[in-house]
Amino acid sequence: MIGERVVQKVSSTKGFAKVAPHVIPALDRAVHRLTRGRVLLSAQMLPGLILTATGARSGLPRRTPLACMPEEHGRTWILVGSNFGRPGHPAWTANLLAHADASVSWKGEDIPVTARLLTGEERAAVWKTALAFWPPYATYQARVEREIRLFRIVRRS
Template sequence: MTDATISQSMPDWIKDHIALYRADGDAGHLWIPPRGDSKPLTTLLLTTTGRKSGKQLLLPLIYRPTGDGAYCIIASKGGAPQHPAWYLNLMTDPNVEVQVANDTFSAKARVAEGPERAQLWELMADYFSPYNDYKVATERQIPVIVLERN
């Protein structure tokens, strides 16, 4: 999955973040949101397989470790009514590549449910409070994804 495609429709600041991450995982691992929030956030690079194209697709996402060697991400799409494309890709093929700082590994994605979902949602919303705004902005239940190392 190392020859992943970066969508040209992504904003330049996301493309710049990916370029920095690929050049130096330690430097790219921490990200400062462009909207004036000065708190650096941990990000990972997620590579999925496009459900329509079959291409490897790469994007950065905010994450938190779950405490058991796995990582949690949120399929928020900023509170949009539709799920993000990368989430739909995971539903078709949950096998992904993940980069956390300079550690790259294969993982399997799964959707957290029930009490686990509630616990992980709180973990993520405490870390990045806009998730709570996104939750209010949409009628869909925003998926909480666990990435477990293979």
């Protein structure tokens, strides 16, 4: 699809990495609130959810709109801490490392979840899937020295 390739190319640029982290989440939060959790603008291109995690330092709830890779028909999700290819890990990843229990808003449903950082062979396999899912992740990884964090988010019973 031409539109998707254009979006992938644009999202791989350094200019996008400077602007997008300030604009996209703000728009997503506003639209999500206005539609009572049914719509995320960024999810028109990639599946998305709103992660609510406890702040690693503040202890306060932090809501972050994120692209995700749904697994098992929306029972688990992969979250990629790419930070648009910027140097530091995104804050939400530190929050999940400090407090694995969180919640996600997925298609209008609030779901309690537990997060697990992927490592080793499991991370390598999921990373390959992530690159097939959204090729710009390769550009983001090449731009930074840190290893991009991957999390599997699983519904709690």
